[in-house]
Amino acid sequence: MTLWSQALEIARVDLQVERRLGDTARIILPFAVVALLVFPLAMGARLAEIRAIGPAVFWSLGILFGMQVALRQSATDSSTRRDVYALIGLDPVARLLGRAMSGGVLLTGFLLVLFLAMVVLYGPELASGSWWVLVVSSLLFAIGLTQLSTLAGEVTAGLRNRAGMASLIIAPLSIPLVIGASQALAAIPGGTGILPWILLMVATDMAMAVVGIGLARPLEEASR
């Protein structure tokens, strides 16, 4: 099997397991929407401010809850399964790539639903052309966050408080993605270029990909 075939097989099974467990749709997404409710309630219904902070709240929650999507239980391999994968000839790069792909699919869907919920609840004023910028930003955001989360998940595999430790690693490193995504959307009404912000996200994603491919084998060996 080629590297891409193996990666697609890992992604396919990941998504199949997630469909049966339903962590993203049943737990993480509703939790994220409840978090969307919390901000305005805490602000005391100042409508103009609520409208203004909507997109920023969306990207912040996208990071915090997106991490949970990427680090979900269904994407975790036991040490015995890792051993069998290694012996069966699964390329470590394919395993990471497959995990990143399945996480990317889930995260993109998650972000789009969360964005719709934000639009309904916060009523932000979105300039024309926002939707395609949102789709592109969400895709790049999802790719970058998933790669970062997959790597952090590998680094913290088997540790006692894996979710917390991985989140501690991911949150600061994901700041370029938050800045790029939120500024790209904010750049439209101001008339300033969105390209620098999109390029920032592309560069972050590519850096993550290079690091992931380079470190796949050492990460696998280190996790034993």
Added chain:
Amino acid sequence: MLRDIDLELAPGSVLGLVGPNGSGKTTLLRLLATLLEPDQGKATILGGRSGTEEVYRARPGIGLIGHTPSLIPELTLEENIEHMARLGGHQPLRGRQALSVVGLEEVMTRRADASSHGMLRRAEVALLLLRRCRLVLLDEATTGLDAEAAGLVGALVERTRESDGGVVMVSHDRSRLDGCDSILTLSEGTVEVSP
């Protein structure tokens, strides 16, 4: 910690490893599986020298049944075997055949997390049958199995022996290693050959 391990396994032979808890049996098995590297000295497994790229080419010839089951809990037994078969470049249909031979044809649509320990072990044996490994490593593989399933593990061992492969069986109970050509006892991190 293991030390002074000098081991050679001839084709067609079955080696038993016995020792008390914590004596390093599983560590030695994982070294033989190329999943660990020795800190000193060298290990050559199926022609692949440890610490080199050759190890990755040798691994598809190595099969391991470890302490805990390796199946994905949310998938059925059939889906698990087909998944592993695809990753290893085998025909998924052969996976179903293997599950049938090990006696799981009526329950192959049962999820792994709804299956008993014995059923999971049989499924893992099915995977090894499918892969036709040249080196089979069994870590307490018959623990908790009924006589039929233990006989299945024995059949796997015999098939590997007859095809000039090698088998290493680990147990804390010497009586489970009666069919082995030789038995090594692990004690205080080193081995002693038993007659």
Added chain:
Amino acid sequence: MSRVRASLALAAAALGVGLWFALSAPPDVLQGAYSRLLYIHASTLWLAFLAFGVTCFASIAWLIRKRPRWDRLASASVEIGVLFTAIGLVVGMIWGKAVWGIAWDWMDPRLATTAVMFFVYLGYLALRAATDDPVARARRSAILGAIAVVQVPLVYFSVNLFRTLHQTQSIRPDGPTMPDEMVTALLVNVAVFTILYVALLWVRVDLARAEGTKSGVGLVAGEAVKPPRINEVKDV
């Protein structure tokens, strides 16, 4: 015709009657035709309250008697209650956008409390889905189902506790605040949705009973696993 089909047929017929009354009632002077959405909005939320009340009752019954039928009733009622709450919220948002100009008003505590109630019961369903053992699932759900009902009076009385954009109760002890035709249409639709609730509850409980039976039927322990075919091991 089975009783489930009969109840669904009755519910469908009742929906037709409710629709006729809703369309026949005069439109509101200020809201126009959009006022008809309130028959659905108010009815579904009323029935959500009923559904969650039934869940509370069934949960307490399970905690006392430990009979599976109470667990089936509690969970089926939550599923329907969550569905009705979602419909009520969506219809309310459509109405709010058309009449108030905004789909979601943060100054309205009834909206926020209803949304919170929705998510709590969504959490109830997630908890059930995450628990494999039937007894543990029933116990945890029963505890949550008994506690979560406190939100129902909170949602209902929120319009009285806070001065908000939201309409206060239309049918009060001192008399309704709407014309008689609208009151009739509202009450008919409440009855219609009650029939729909009962029909759906019946269907869902029947399904849960069948699912419970199926998981216990089949191979007897010991028959599931066949003897391995040792002589075929070489051929795999």
